[in-house]
Structure formats: C-alpha cells, structure tokens
Amino acid sequence: MLKRVLFIVYFILVVVLGIATFIDRYVSNQFVKETIYGSWWFCLLWGILVCTAIIYFFQRRIRRLSIILLHCSFIVILFGALQTHLFGEQGVLHLRINEPVDTYIVNESSFHSVEKKLPFIILLKSFRITYHQGTEAPQDYISEIQVTDKNGQQNVVISMNKIYSFHSVRLYQSSYDEDGQGSYLAVNVDPLGITVTYFGYALLFLSLIWILCDPKGTYRRLLKSPLLKRGMLAVLFFCFALNMQAANVLPREVAKQFSELNILYNNRICPLQTYAIDFTKKLYHEASYKGYTAEQVLTGFLFYQSYWDNQPIIRVKDMSMRKKLSLPEYTSFRSFFKDGNYILGEFLQDYYRGNKDSFHKAVAETDEKLELIFSLRRGSALQIYPYTLDGQTTWYASDSKKPTGINQADQFLMENILKVFKEDVSNENIDHFLLLLGKVKEFQIKHGGSSLPTAIKIKAEYLYNAFPFAKALFIVNLTMGFLTLFYFIFRLSKKGAILPHRSKNALTVSLLILIISFLVLTYCGILRWIISGEIPMKNGYETMLLLAWFIMLITFIVYKKFPIVLTFGFLLSGFFLLVAYIGQMDPQITPMMPVLASPLLSIHVSMIMMSFALLSLTFLCAVMGLLFRLQGEALQLLSRLFLYPAVSLLGIGIFIGAIWANVSWGNYWGWDPKEVWALITFMVYAIAMHTTTLPKLNKPSAYHVFMLLAFLTVLMTYFGVNYLLGGMHSYA
Numbered sequence: 001m002l003k004r005v006l007f008i009v010y011f012i013l014v015v016v017l018g019i020a021t022f023i024d025r026y027v028s029n030q031f032v033k034e035t036i037y038g039s040w041w042f043c044l045l046w047g048i049l050v051c052t053a054i055i056y057f058f059q060r061r062i063r064r065l066s067i068i069l070l071h072c073s074f075i076v077i078l079f080g081a082l083q084t085h086l087f088g089e090q091g092v093l094h095l096r097i098n099e100p101v102d103t104y105i106v107n108e109s110s111f112h113s114v115e116k117k118l119p120f121i122i123l124l125k126s127f128r129i130t131y132h133q134g135t136e137a138p139q140d141y142i143s144e145i146q147v148t149d150k151n152g153q154q155n156v157v158i159s160m161n162k163i164y165s166f167h168s169v170r171l172y173q174s175s176y177d178e179d180g181q182g183s184y185l186a187v188n189v190d191p192l193g194i195t196v197t198y199f200g201y202a203l204l205f206l207s208l209i210w211i212l213c214d215p216k217g218t219y220r221r222l223l224k225s226p227l228l229k230r231g232m233l234a235v236l237f238f239c240f241a242l243n244m245q246a247a248n249v250l251p252r253e254v255a256k257q258f259s260e261l262n263i264l265y266n267n268r269i270c271p272l273q274t275y276a277i278d279f280t281k282k283l284y285h286e287a288s289y290k291g292y293t294a295e296q297v298l299t300g301f302l303f304y305q306s307y308w309d310n311q312p313i314i315r316v317k318d319m320s321m322r323k324k325l326s327l328p329e330y331t332s333f334r335s336f337f338k339d340g341n342y343i344l345g346e347f348l349q350d351y352y353r354g355n356k357d358s359f360h361k362a363v364a365e366t367d368e369k370l371e372l373i374f375s376l377r378r379g380s381a382l383q384i385y386p387y388t389l390d391g392q393t394t395w396y397a398s399d400s401k402k403p404t405g406i407n408q409a410d411q412f413l414m415e416n417i418l419k420v421f422k423e424d425v426s427n428e429n430i431d432h433f434l435l436l437l438g439k440v441k442e443f444q445i446k447h448g449g450s451s452l453p454t455a456i457k458i459k460a461e462y463l464y465n466a467f468p469f470a471k472a473l474f475i476v477n478l479t480m481g482f483l484t485l486f487y488f489i490f491r492l493s494k495k496g497a498i499l500p501h502r503s504k505n506a507l508t509v510s511l512l513i514l515i516i517s518f519l520v521l522t523y524c525g526i527l528r529w530i531i532s533g534e535i536p537m538k539n540g541y542e543t544m545l546l547l548a549w550f551i552m553l554i555t556f557i558v559y560k561k562f563p564i565v566l567t568f569g570f571l572l573s574g575f576f577l578l579v580a581y582i583g584q585m586d587p588q589i590t591p592m593m594p595v596l597a598s599p600l601l602s603i604h605v606s607m608i609m610m611s612f613a614l615l616s617l618t619f620l621c622a623v624m625g626l627l628f629r630l631q632g633e634a635l636q637l638l639s640r641l642f643l644y645p646a647v648s649l650l651g652i653g654i655f656i657g658a659i660w661a662n663v664s665w666g667n668y669w670g671w672d673p674k675e676v677w678a679l680i681t682f683m684v685y686a687i688a689m690h691t692t693t694l695p696k697l698n699k700p701s702a703y704h705v706f707m708l709l710a711f712l713t714v715l716m717t718y719f720g721v722n723y724l725l726g727g728m729h730s731y732a
Helices: 002-026 029-037 040-060 065-087 193-213 218-223 234-238 252-258 272-284 294-303 319-325 345-352 358-378 408-426 430-451 455-465 469-493 502-532 540-558 564-582 599-627 629-665 673-687 700-725
Strands: 089-096 101-109 112-131 138-149 152-159 164-166 169-176 182-189 262-265 268-271 385-389 392-396
Touching: 002 029, 002 040, 002 673, 002 700, 040 065, 065 193, 089 112, 112 169, 112 182, 138 164, 138 169, 138 182, 152 169, 193 218, 193 629, 218 629, 252 294, 252 430, 262 272, 268 272, 268 455, 272 294, 272 358, 272 455, 294 358, 294 408, 319 358, 345 358, 385 408, 385 430, 392 430, 408 430, 455 502, 469 502, 469 540, 469 564, 502 540, 502 564, 540 564, 540 599, 564 599, 564 629, 599 629, 599 673, 599 700, 629 673, 629 700, 673 700
Parallel strands: none
Antiparallel strands: 089 101, 089 182, 101 112, 112 138, 138 152, 164 169, 169 182, 262 268, 385 392
16 A cells, blocks of 8 residues: 555656646746745655655665665755755845945745845946857856955955855856846855755765665676576677869869858857858758859859859748749749749748748748848858957958948958959959958958967868768668668577578677767767867757767677667667757857856766666667567666666766756756756656566566656657757757
8 A cells, every 4th residue: 555655646746747847838937836846735745755655665674775875865855955945045136336235136926026135245346248259159257246244345256157155145147237237146045955955966976876886786686687697688699790163153172262261150260161061051951062062152152143043052841832932842042033022021021920830930941041142142141350459359241330440451351352352253363362362361360369260170170061970870870770670680580590600790890880980970079079169068969969979889888798789779879860960950069158168067968868878778678679579588687787877877967967057057956847857757767676666567578668658758858848848958
C-alpha cells in the first residue's frame, strides 16, 4: 500500500509539472509560480512524497550508504527550496546616477508589490555597456556603485556574473535605463535557503558519482554480469561489426579577392566571404549557384544587375504561394515585379495586419529574401568601412550617417567607392578594380584597429566556409548506420550462420570511418571555437553538433565490449547532424550574450549533452530490443550500463545549471519550462533504476517499452520546449 501511494504521488507530481509548463506558455510564468509552484497543495505533494519515501526506506532496511546519501540529498535540496519559498525574497532595485537609495521593490503577486528596507544606502556612480570591439554586440553591463552602512563606505562593481553580497543580501546586474543614466539590480534575500540547497547539491554530486563507483552497487554488478563473461553479446560483434567565365560575373579569383574584405555582420567582424555564403544560402538554399561561387553570386547582384535580376535563384518553398502567384519553385527577382507593381505588396500588408497563415508567412519570408538584394544594392548591408574616433571603432556602410570628426578624403571613399567599383566592372577595367580594392583593404587596416580579426581567425573562417561539415557527415554516418543495421538483420535471418573472416575486416573499416567522421567533426568544432573565441555550445546548431560528438566519443569507449554500439553511434550521430542541417537552427557564428560568459555554462551544457547522448543510446537499445526479442536481455544490460551514467550526468548538469543561474540571475530555480522538463526527464529515468522496487522492469520487454516512452521526455526537453513552450532558455 505504501509503495502504491509513493508512486501515485510521484506520478501526479510529474504530470503536474508537465501541465504547468503548458499553462506557463499560454498564460504566464508568474501565474504558474503563484497558483501551482507556490501553492500549498504543490508543497504538500512534495511533503507527502518525502515522508512516504522515508518510511518506505526504513521498511526496506536499505543500508548501502551511497543510496542513502543520494536520497538524503534530494530531501536536503527540497528543504532548502522550502526555506527559500518561506523566507526568501526577490526584488528589484532601480538606481539613477548620484541618487542614493535604501529601499527595493518586492512583487508579492501579479497585482501587489511592497517596498522593503535595505541594510545599507546604495548610490550609482556610473553605468556603462562594453561592446565587442567594432560591433554593437554587448559584452558586459557594468554598474559602479557606492555602498554606505554604519561601518563606512565601499566602492564596488556589479556586472553580469559578478555579484555583490552584503550578509544575506545579494545584488545582481539585471537591466538598465535607455538613456544610460540608470541601472536595475536584482535583489535576493535568502538567509538559509541557498546555503542548505548548496549543501544538498554537494551531497548529490558526491552520491551520483559514488553509485557509479560503489564496489557493491548495482552499476558495478552490471559490469560484472555473466552476460558479458559468457559472451552472450558476442553475436552482436558481427552486426556492426575548369572555371569558364562569362561577362555576367566577376572572374572567380577577382570575386574571391573582393570577399577578403572584412565586414560587420551578425554583430562580429568577419570576412565578406561569410556574408556571401549566407546571402546565397538564404536565396537559393545552397552555397553556390550553377557553378558560380557564393562570392560570384554576391558580386553578380552587386555589379551585374540586369543579368542577375533574371536568374531563377530565389527559392519559393511554399506550395500554396507558388500556386496562387503562378511561380515556379525557383524564380527570378524580376518575376516579383509586374507592370511596375510589387506582386507581394497587398499580401505583405495582410501579414502585418495579423494574417499569419502559412501562405502569408511564406510571403513575408520571400519578401525578406528580396530585401537582402535591395539592402545589398543600397550599400546598407555592406558595413565594410571602419573608423576609430576617441578609441572607439565603428563600422559604417556607404549610406550610413558618418561621424563629424571624419576627414573629407575618408568620407569620400566610404560614400563613393562602390560606385567606382561598378564603373570599373562596367568598363571591364579589372586592373583598376583590383587597385581600388587594395586601397579599401589598406583603409580597413588603418582604421579598423583592434576590431579586426586576427590572421588565425580569418584562416580558420576560410577553412570552415570551405566544407559543409554537417551535410557531409550526416550523409556518411546515416549511410554507414543503415548499412550495418541491414547487415545485422541479414545475419539474424540466417540461423546458425558462420560469419566469414572478412566480417572482422568490415568491423575495422566501419570503426575507421567513424574515427574519421569524429575527427572531422572535432575539426569543425575547433574552427568554430577559434572563430568565435568561445566554446561552441551557445545555440541549437552547436549543441546538436556537440551531441553528435559525444555519441561518437561514447561509441569509441564501449564498442570493444559491445560492437553493436558502432551502428548506434553511426545512426544517432547521423540523426543529430541531419537535424542540425535541415532544422531551423542557425549555424551562423555570433558573439555570446553577456550572461552566458561563465565557465559554468561549458560544464552545464557538456554534462547535459553527454547525458542526452547516453539516453539516446538507451532509446536505440529499446528499439532494437523490441524488434529482435532474442537479443532483448543483452540489449537491456547494454541499456542499463548507459542509463546509470546518463542519469548521474543529467542530475549533475541540472544542478550545475542551477548554481550558474544563481550566480547570474540571483535565482537558482526559476521554474522555467526548460528547467522543469529537465527535472521531469531526470525523475522519469530515475524510475528505471528502481528495478528492485519495480520488478516488472527486470523483464526485457517491459524495460524496453518503458525506455522507449521515457525518451519522449528527452525530445520534449530538447526540442519541444524550444519550439512549443519557449521561456528563458530560448536564447539557445
């Protein structure tokens, strides 16, 4: 009876958490915090769960210290959260320069706020935003303040990921006034909650590692399973065991030299080649067109207008739009203008009035493509002219408003050089074109200062642009994955078949291909790291690549004992690379948001991605185990060997993320949908580790069905939250 109550309450909590994230999406985060997460009945559910779990523990007479410590850590964390809920306060402090303040505002509900007293007087001396050199991308938000209390005065600096603490009061940089004369600080007052919670986190980290290392623990027993010694998995070993130029483009080499100019694009300084590739991809969905390079396409639209206006390079993806407007899938720029009228005009107006069906969305997307061409020809897209005044470098386009301190000769070059380029191209005076191009490069070097990328960054970007990493690797990995899978099915269909000697060679070749794929993906990551100066894990595209990388790394670690993992590694890494390639994720390299500039980010994301990689392997074990029942027990063992480190990594990753959030935002748990679904995933997969309490999970078929369904929580955490729910983590 007690066990039934325990699991009913556990199930209710998981369901409530899931439902709350959808209410969050369609009502508000504040509403669910007040009516669900902060309600008495929600706290009561957790209290009932803790009490029944403790009683059940005593009934079971569990004595293993690693297990006791693990479950005690959850109790301590929940107790810390209760302390924060009952006694903690979060508020906002608004400062204006040279105006002393000794109070802050606490929102007690959606409609009620109160003013609370600070134990000191605070004065904002200055506020500033620092930017990545030569761009408008913020690097940090910095408030210089003076704090006065009965013991005297002190001057401190508060910025992103740099807080100020005064006993139990902590101040965090939150926002600022548009005029730059004011700053908003988040205030967190939590005398006991954070200390207790952090102690719980420490117990959790220790116990999660301990359960993997405990000589008498379940995981170590799995590693000593007779299945491994008798070679029941041995059968799986074999399973997986000429540049012609016309007068409508610049010569390729000339276009290449033009693309060596630097440009301010996506809030960073990069070679113009990168912009050319993105320009061509956005129009045509490929990085080249009819044998023309992206650089030739860009300069073609810039200098050979009449020819390129008639090229069918603009892809109209939406079928309903093509049908309604009688357009082919690939159409020309000129096709959108008939009898002097813009054929998308009236539909675009409907879109901005609120008509957001698929047809009107397609119209808006196509209009954005055409605007790329317009902005290129106006010159506004080409921010290629740096100028440094008073130590601050700014990059301008031809039609930008120039600073008053600029000299006349430099201003003339910035406003007229593109026109001279066009005249040279029209007169086929390539020598003069190249001479002027050299002048512009000299101008960039002279005025770009420290905003210019280093030689190694430029070289890395050229290398990165030269190869479609995700596209090539997903094709290779998925092809190898399906080939080895079909071979596995073929072997199972031939009972008692003796494998020929070449099977070992096939395994070696497969392993070699995976190693090459892994090295190429590693090379891709290193190039992105060099280009951005930051570990590549700050957006959906990069975390997909990271997930594929971890899957291949895990494959190398375990394939000797479980050669079936080679197929798993190929299929899963190929799948994630495919999603990165065809999905709505942005592969463009941009500066990192200030709040992400923390070493805890790298640890947090790495832990979560490693966990998801392992959980993906348990999913594939489940699929194979249900398809091939004869191997169900062996695949269950393999899955459980992945499960334990996966849950440990997920738990550590979640709570490192909570520590990071506490350092950055002053709140270690904000009930953001991504946080909640990560917790749900942790709770669901934890069930599969309780096979003694749930003996049905010892049966391979039941276990694999559970793991198949459990993987839905991973999909929801990684994809569903991003595309259905949104929230604070949507920046990724």
